[in-house]
Amino acid sequence: MKPNTSIQKLKDKTFILNLTIEKKDIHSEYQKTLLLVQKDYETKGFRKGKVPLEIVKESISSEKIFEETASHIISRVYSEVLKENNLKPIIQPQIKFKNDQPDFDHDWDIEITSCELPEITLNEKYQNDIKKINTDKEIKDDNQKMDQIIKALIANATLELPQILIDSDLQSHLSGLVDQANQAGISVNQYLESQKQTLESYKENLKKRIIDEWTINLSINKIAKDNKIEVSEDEVKKVVTQNPSLSNNINMIYYLLTQQKVFDFLKK
Numbered sequence: 304m305k306p307n308t309s310i311q312k313l314k315d316k317t318f319i320l321n322l323t324i325e326k327k328d329i330h331s332e333y334q335k336t337l338l339l340v341q342k343d344y345e346t347k348g349f350r351k352g353k354v355p356l357e358i359v360k361e362s363i364s365s366e367k368i369f370e371e372t373a374s375h376i377i378s379r380v381y382s383e384v385l386k387e388n389n390l391k392p393i394i395q396p397q398i399k400f401k402n403d404q405p406d407f408d409h410d411w412d413i414e415i416t417s418c419e420l421p422e423i424t425l426n427e428k429y430q431n432d433i434k435k436i437n438t439d440k441e442i443k444d445d446n447q448k449m450d451q452i453i454k455a456l457i458a459n460a461t462l463e464l465p466q467i468l469i470d471s472d473l474q475s476h477l478s479g480l481v482d483q484a485n486q487a488g489i490s491v492n493q494y495l496e497s498q499k500q501t502l503e504s505y506k507e508n509l510k511k512r513i514i515d516e517w518t519i520n521l522s523i524n525k526i527a528k529d530n531k532i533e534v535s536e537d538e539v540k541k542v543v544t545q546n547p548s549l550s551n552n553i554n555m556i557y558y559l560l561t562q563q564k565v566f567d568f569l570k571k
């Protein structure tokens with residue numbers, strides 16, 4: 304299967320794939336999907352995996368078969384396109400059928416949108432700003448110094464964050480808010496009222512926080528790369544030995560150790 308593909312790459316690292324999957328390839332995947340469903344299907348009078356295909360087709364909803372077929376075919380094509388074009392998405396893609404009512408009897412026109420890691424630029428002035436912070440005798444508290452350094456990084460950074468990435472993080476945070484409110488036995492509106500916020504003001508504040516967090520994280524990565532600040536395997540193993548519960552999140556350990564090393568570097 305080799306669908307017709309066009310790729311649009313935007314300056315902010317968003318990419319949009321437009322795919323046309325032909326009817327014959329859709330039919331082929333449909334048959335494969337039916338056979339996969341048949342393997343695990345059982346009903347009265349037949350053993351698991353031995354139900355005739357016609358009975359399986361009549362028993363499973365057309366919506367379920369369509370979803371399974373679409374999921375298989377889009378996942379495979381998407382993976383192939385990513386590999387062929389050396390694309391490295393950092394979030395789950397948004398998938399949209401451009402057909403009004405997609406079915407198995409027509410080609411599928413599909414739009415897939417995602418993004419790669421955005422690029423950040425740091426004005427060289429940030430180094431002078433941080434030197435001033437480090438020599439400011441009015442700043443004696445380490446936490447206050449860190450706050451000032453973070454503000455200096457944000458002020459000197461140029462970053463165009465993909466809207467799809469902001470929306471993805473917003474949705475994740477809002478889902479977390481809903482869960483927290485449910486656990487507390489209150490509605491989201493009640494929670495926001497207790498914080499003297501509306502949903503719109505909460506989302507605006509959250510959006511600013513998301514942008515700042517990405518700015519800080521990408522700044523840390525850039526400074527580490529530019530100054531050859533690295534974390535060794537032994538350093539990670541030491542953390543895991545002291546905190547075995549972190550063994551399932553090695554990437555987080557690498558990031559936190561890098562962050563600490565970068566901040567130590569900046570404070571000097």
